[in-house]
Amino acid sequence: xxxxxxxxxxxxxxxxxxxxxxxxxxxxxxxxxxxxxxxxxxxxxxxxxxxxxxxxxxxxxxxxxxxxxxxxxxxxxxxxxxxxxxxxxxxxxxxxxxxxxxxxxxxxxxxxxxxxxxxxxxxxxxxxxxxxxxxxxxxxxxxxxxxxxxxxxxxxxxxxxxxxxxxxxxxxxxxxxxxxxxxxxxxxxxxxxxxxxxxxxxxxxxxxxxxxxxxxxxxxxxxxxxxxxxxxxxxxxxxxxxxx
Amino acid sequence: xxxxxxxxxxxxxxxxxxxxxxxxxxxxxxxxxxxxxxxxxxxxxxxxxxxxxxxxxxxxxxxxxxxxxxxxxxxxxxxxxxxxxxxxxxxxxxxxxxxxxxxxxxxxxxxxxxxxxxxxxxxxxxxxxxxxxxxxxxxxxxxxxxxxxxxxxxxxxxxxxxxxxxxxxxxxxxxxxxxxxxxxxxxxxxxxxxxxxxxxxxxxxxxxxxxxxxxxxxxxxxxxxxx
Numbered sequence: 001x002x003x004x005x006x007x008x009x010x011x012x013x014x015x016x017x018x019x020x021x022x023x024x025x026x027x028x029x030x031x032x033x034x035x036x037x038x039x040x041x042x043x044x045x046x047x048x049x050x051x052x053x054x055x056x057x058x059x060x061x062x063x064x065x066x067x068x069x070x071x072x073x074x075x076x077x078x079x080x081x082x083x084x085x086x087x088x089x090x091x092x093x094x095x096x097x098x099x100x101x102x103x104x105x106x107x108x109x110x111x112x113x114x115x116x117x118x119x120x121x122x123x124x125x126x127x128x129x130x131x132x133x134x135x136x137x138x139x140x141x142x143x144x145x146x147x148x149x150x151x152x153x154x155x156x157x158x159x160x161x162x163x164x165x166x167x168x169x170x171x172x173x174x175x176x177x178x179x180x181x182x183x184x185x186x187x188x189x190x191x192x193x194x195x196x197x198x199x200x201x202x203x204x205x206x207x208x209x210x211x212x213x214x215x216x217x218x219x220x221x222x223x224x225x226x227x228x229x230x231x232x233x234x235x236x237x238x239x240x241x242x243x244x
Numbered sequence: 245x246x247x248x249x250x251x252x253x254x255x256x257x258x259x260x261x262x263x264x265x266x267x268x269x270x271x272x273x274x275x276x277x278x279x280x281x282x283x284x285x286x287x288x289x290x291x292x293x294x295x296x297x298x299x300x301x302x303x304x305x306x307x308x309x310x311x312x313x314x315x316x317x318x319x320x321x322x323x324x325x326x327x328x329x330x331x332x333x334x335x336x337x338x339x340x341x342x343x344x345x346x347x348x349x350x351x352x353x354x355x356x357x358x359x360x361x362x363x364x365x366x367x368x369x370x371x372x373x374x375x376x377x378x379x380x381x382x383x384x385x386x387x388x389x390x391x392x393x394x395x396x397x398x399x400x401x402x403x404x405x406x407x408x409x410x411x412x413x414x415x416x417x418x419x420x421x422x423x424x425x426x427x428x429x430x431x432x433x434x435x436x437x438x439x440x441x442x443x444x445x446x447x448x449x450x451x452x453x454x455x456x457x458x459x460x461x462x463x464x465x466x467x468x469x470x471x
Contacts, residue, residue: 013285
């Protein structure tokens with residue numbers, strides 16, 4: 001029997017086959033990894049509470065210029081004593097020139113002082129204006145926010161009332177115009193915390209009981225998901241007029 | 245529920261996340277692919293050697309050398325003769341044996357010689373064709389095996405989708421990508437196997453034709469000598 005020629009090349013063939021598969025896997029690994037693009041990272045800040053709108057000034061107040069060096073107050077030299085008659089003409093002339101010079105210097109300094117004062121005043125005025133603007137901005141933002149919150153609060157109080165109303169058995173409250181007031185406490189999930197407390201009864205024990213049952217049945221009550229709006233719902237004072 | 249912001253699409257994690265059946269299919273395909281590549285290279289070397297040997301032997305044979313001398317060279321050699329040499333050796337050996345026996349006419353001597361050569365030829369061609377059937381099998385079956393793995397993986401990934409309330413592409417895509425690796429591997433095994441099979445059968449056919457023509461021509465030479 002003849003030995004098949006292929007046997008001589010078993011190891012070579014095995015090595016080559018391994019090489020081919022290594023290449024194939026390299027292609028798969030790098031080819032696929034290369035296609036899987038890393039999405040750009042997203043940075044998320046988690047806030048437990050909405051930040052109060054900071055009324056930061058859009059423009060920083062201009063740094064006040066460093067105060068100019070205080071002009072050295074020179075004691076104005078006393079006018080020279082009347083020249084003695086003896087003094088020669090030339091000396092007298094010199095003195096006069098000096099005096100003139102001194103006067104001019106004084107005038108200059110005064111002008112400088114006035115200018116500085118003016119600058120200071122304008123700076124102060126500017127600052128005041130900016131502060132005013134900031135305050136305005138803050139007030140407006142607050143007003144806006146509170147308005148938005150107010151609308152949310154109104155919305156949800158309406159929903160709570162209507163939910164309870166829908167569960168209420170009005171037949172137990174008679175024909176009159178009974179008024180009841182309840183205090184309830186809520187958890188952030190809308191569930192009741194403790195039992196509702198009757199603040200002002202209608203005079204009809206059955207009616208009081210019916211309203212209380214309605215409140216208990218409508219647990220959980222709708223509450224706003226925003227934590228700052230929910231703060232209005234932690235303690236609620238509810239007024240009921242079952243027959244209206 | 246785990247939120248995966250960035251589904252990991254690297255190849256190895258996809259392999260690791262695939263279901264057991266799909267992994268099994270992939271392993272099977274990997275083995276099949278490796279074996280088929282092994283045979284591809286083996287056959288490549290073997291055929292190259294066989295063609296070279298046939299070339300050399302034909303050159304020597306038609307070079308006008310003495311038949312006895314060629315036979316001596318072949319049988320005394322350290323290596324077992326192969327291919328065309330083997331056919332020559334078997335034929336010449338049988339011819340010499342029959343020639344020694346008295347009382348046989350030429351046609352029966354030639355018949356015996358031809359039978360001996362035919363047997364050697366068949367053995368040679370059979371040796372060359374060994375393992376080609378494996379290549380044919382891998383070439384035709386492994387795409388289906390890969391497809392099976394893919395179908396299974398996609399089935400699983402859709403079943404997982406049923407448990408999710410809101411179906412998004414992100415839920416299905418990784419599973420399908422995993423499953424598709426099986427098809428890729430099946431094709432990777434099948435394509436070279438089919439190409440190699442076609443090529444090698446063609447080469448072997450040509451070689452067999454050369455062997456057969458050699459047999460006919462050699463028979464003619466022997467017949468002439470026998471007279």
